[in-house]
Amino acid sequence: MNTSGYTISKKQRTDIKPILVTIAIIMILSAIFIPIFLLTPFQEQFYKPEGTWVFEAPKSAYITFSTALAAAAVFIIAGVWLHSADKLGKLGKIIIGCGFLFSLATVILSFDYYHYIDKNGVHFNTLFSLQEKHYHWSDIKQARQTVKNEMGVMSDDKLIFTFKDGTNYEYLMNDNIRKARSETNFELEEHGVELIRETLN
Incomplete structure (x- = not known):
């Protein structure tokens, strides 16, 4: 009499922590270059009126973009590290989450930071002005x-x-x-x- 056994295997969840860390490192390394290639073309496409004598993003817009992008990456790495060390409590999640969202919002607002003369x-x-x-x-x-x-x-x-x-x-x-x-x-x-x-x- 032949008996056949079977094994129930539980599908393992994909660990996204290494992916998040890799993305964060790329964000930090590219924080200096991304604003140069994104800010000016975007602003000229969507904000620049005809007939301007000067249209540009202030130097502080590039610095803000770079700093906020790097900060967002740091919050990602901090969140992954604290979660792996089982030290990410409720308060930690709130702090990390709010810090990441604020950094991301600052990156987005940098696209709306420009000036011109005509x-x-x-x-x-300005940075935190929507008008x-x-x-x-x-x-x-x-x-x-x-x-x-x-x-x-x-x-x-x-x-x-x-x-x-x-x-x-x-x-x-x-x-x-x-x-x-x-x-x-x-x-x-x-x-x-x-x-x-x-x-x-």
Whole structure:
């Protein structure tokens, strides 16, 4: 008499921890490069109006994007490590989850962080603002260009506008701003605003 046995095998769940750690490491390593290849094309496609003299993401937008992306990766690694060590309690889950979501939200908000200058005036959208602000040239109360003096070498620093409502906004004096210098100076003169040069010590 032949007897046949059978074995009931339970399908093992795929361990996603190594996958999460790998993704997190890739996020950290690419945090410096991803903003360069994503921010500018995205913003120019969806936010850039026609006829702008300057349109760009501020330097702080790239730094914020990189920092937030790396932070999100750190929260992933921390969550995996604490879970593996059986130290991820309810409070730990809340902290890790909130930290990851905040970092991810900051990455997303970085795409909405830009400024531009055109014939109508100065326009910008800051990191945690969901509405673009517009200031006409007639709204500008004061315009200053700061100059750095580093060991006797003078170099342009920032272009700072003060508006009649007390708001200040500054542009880093990079090549994009320099290209629009003549148009900007013309509009300031037309509206009776003197561009003041200030040397920083």
